[in-house]
Amino acid sequence: MASADLEGLCFHINTKISAIKKTLQLRNIGQEPSLKSMLCKIGHEMVFLHDLLNKMEAEVQEQEKLKNLLKELQKSAERQQKEAQHLHENIPPHLLKRTQTCIAGLAAKCEEQTKVVEPKRAKKPTKESQPIKEAPLITAEEFKSVPAYMKGRLTCDQVNAVVQDMNKAVVAKYKIMHQPLKSMNAAVRNLYHRFLEEETKDTKGQFFVVEADIKEFTPLKVDKRFHSILNILRHCQRVREVRGSGLVRYAIC
Template sequence: MMKDMGSSCLEDLCSHINAKISSVKNCIQLRDIGEDESRKPVLRKIQNEVYLIHDLLNKMEMIVKQQEKRKDLLKEIQKTAERDQKEAQHLLDHIPLYLPKPTKSCVTVPTGKQEGQNKAVEPKCAKKPAKGTVVIKEVALITTEEFESVPAYMKGRITYDQINAVVQQINKAVEGKYKILYQPLKSMSAPVRNLYHRFIEEETKDTKGVFFIVEADIKEFTQLKLDKRFHSILSILRHCQRVRELRGSGLIRYIIC
């Protein structure tokens, strides 16, 4: 056994020495070739090619490192996007019931040209109405932040939903009134014409260019009870700058802000 191990080590050593000798012989041969004038141009060309390959390898190494950095960055972005998606889905699945539903800030209605018909000044709106239509301004719903900012003595037991329910009814009354105002007289029935004339009589120089309603309009177009709670909600709407009051000739005009 010991002889076999000694023999194996000696053979490996001989192979190693022979390999070194072979490498030395190759180096001597290459040195001799390098001294050959006829082969120097080829060797220089090979040397230049080696330099070019070396530069190319360095550039490739830099590109690979940049790609690795981008890959790591993309992984981080992917993790962030997945986290944001989960949070967004959670918010979508748990939308609070007390948030207001989307509502229009204005309504467009067709109108006809006619003599003697007063016409309110068209308020500014985000989108230009189509030709032959008039924009009717509406009260925007109260937000949860605005509701929280209302003083406790003013809110009492009034809830957020009750306020926005009144807002929707006020908008219904505004729309009902101004649809009649912008309707041609010849197309009106007798009761509607009476309403039209009342609307005209209630206008003053201070109401020019604004939209407003009175309590009679609320009774006419809605089922709201004009009780203490209703007037408390109106106070909240004034506080939130949704409406303002204009008094005169025994009437309280609620102007849409």
């Protein structure tokens, strides 16, 4: 056992001496003028490779988030398809009976029903005929084209989070605008009248929100960061400003 311990100790000491020799040799090599420029180039290449790896990692993360978003859209489409298939396969029996009755020879009765229904359709408000417009998300390619002084430290995900919140505010506002006045409570009716007062000839047919709507319907803070993101959204043609009567309106492009 003593002999084995001594051999191990000798091996350890020899290993340390060898490592010290290699360190001294490398230090001497680094001090040679002919190799200093080579070591400097290697250092620059290492920095370049480090930056490149960081960019690649950021791009991979961006693509991963995009993939997850596409998966969610696919699941939503599949759910809607299943619902549509379920509705198609479960048509109420009384509707089928009416169809068979019309085919069997009661065409006159069907025409009378159609005449009764058509005037009612004409009385429906036209507000709901136009779908509520929402701003599409910023793509990774679009975000790359944004000038660096606009982006600062902002990321594409942070910008798209604001886009989604602004869309929520637009949808919430125009659902109220399309709502029958009689069905509104006092608070909603006040909002409705404010919305009407903010309309101008320049906003006719446009979907827009103001800062009060953003505060009302979203958790967003209307601060310096929010306005920096708005600059990016204007640059990417997601929103445009309509000013008038001391109010800034953010219209969906």
